[in-house]
Amino acid sequence: MIEVRELTKRYGAVRAVDGLSFEVKPGYVAGFLGPNGAGKSTTMRAVLGLDAPTSGEALVNGRRYAGIKRPMFEVGALLDANAVHGGRSAVNHLRCLARSNGIGLKRVVEVLEQVGLAGAAKRRVSALSLGMKQRLGVAAALLGDPGVLLFDEPVNGLDPEGIRWIRGLMRGLAAEGRTVLVSSHLMSEMALTADRIIVVGRGRLILESSMRDLADRFKRDVLVRTPDVAGLRSVLENAGASVSVDDGALVVRSLEAADIADLAARHGIAVHELTPRSATLEDAYLELTEDSVEFRTAEVAR
Structure with a gap:
């Protein structure tokens, strides 16, 4: 579990994170969203003990990262795929990490296979593409088989197959209770990936919500197809709905789908x-x- 409690981080006069609080529970993929400069990376670094909070705290399983004796067994992270010694081979990079945390070398082979890098294990990191470095970073995060994982922009550099793979990986990890x-x-x-979202802006929490609740909050309209467009439109407008026609279908606002179905049935109008529909x-x-x-980018004159 990750707990962020009234976290504030200042860099001089700049507040990168400002009284931020949220939690991520086991069994979920939480999407951490916000504009550039919103404080996402700083918050992740605070969780991992890389940035000391100005005030507040960030905890993993109820403890600060610095208090975890064998951190890779509890927390895995990918923050920067390029933060790797370029002269080492992929396998030697993982071996060094494994030895530092008392992890058997057999596990190195397992994670290389898991991320699809077994065939590139002996290649120097500097010779790997960005997508391959991302996979290597994921392998490092998984090395200790931790229950808590943090990924910062993990799909950068991945091709479509890689994006689908990491999506399935994250959902699979959550399904295992991580x-x-x-x-x-x-x-x-x-x-497609997250069960919950945490939206931040200017270092502050804007919204913490399940995807289902978000869809309910941003309901847009109901699309209705019927052979009697004019008849159903009249019925719905008389019931107080706002109705328009788009490509032969009715677009209905201000009425729930169940209410539309009941009205159509009551007036003997078929609905196909x-x-x-919610906002994306x-x-x-x-x-x-x-x-x-x-x-913000400037508007381009036309």
């Missing part, structure tokens, strides 16, 4: 499709963080 916190700017991936995660994210973006 705690998984992953930051990303790819909203489409987070929509009834689909509640990207739409919801952009709305939530609209006032928290520090670095």
Whole structure:
């Protein structure tokens, strides 16, 4: 479990993190979202003891990282795939990490196979592509078979097969009862991967929610297909709904799908499709963080 309690981190006059609190429980993939400069990486570094909080605390299983005797057995992390000695081979990089934490060398072979790098084990890190370095970083995170894992932008440099692989890996880790916190700017991936989301902006918490609750909060409309478009539209508008037509289908606001179905049945109107639609995660994210973006691009004149 990861617990962040009133965490504040200042760099001079800048508050990178400002009174941030949230928790990530076992059995879930939590998507950690926010604009550039929102404090995501700083928060992860605080959890891992790499940045000392100005105030507040960040705990792993109820303890500060510095108080964990064999950290790789409890916490695995990938923060920067390039933070590796380029002159070492992939296998020797993992062997060094394994020895430092009392992990058997057999485990090195296992994680190389798990991340798909067995065939590149003897290649120098400097010769690996960014995607392969990401896989090596994941292997290092998994080395101690920890129950808590943190990944900062893990899909950078991965090809489509690699993105699907790491998505399945993270969901599989959570299904095993592990705690998984992953930051990303790819909203489409987070929509497929995360069970919960934590949205931050300017170092502060904006929203902590399950994906289901987020969908309920950002409900948009209901798409309805019927052979009697005019008849059902009249019925729905008389019931107070806002209705428009899009490509032969009704787009209904202000009424739930169940209410639409009941009204159609009551008036003997057939319904061929009834689909509640929510805003995409990207739409919801952009709305939530609209006032928290520090670095905006200029509008391009047309």
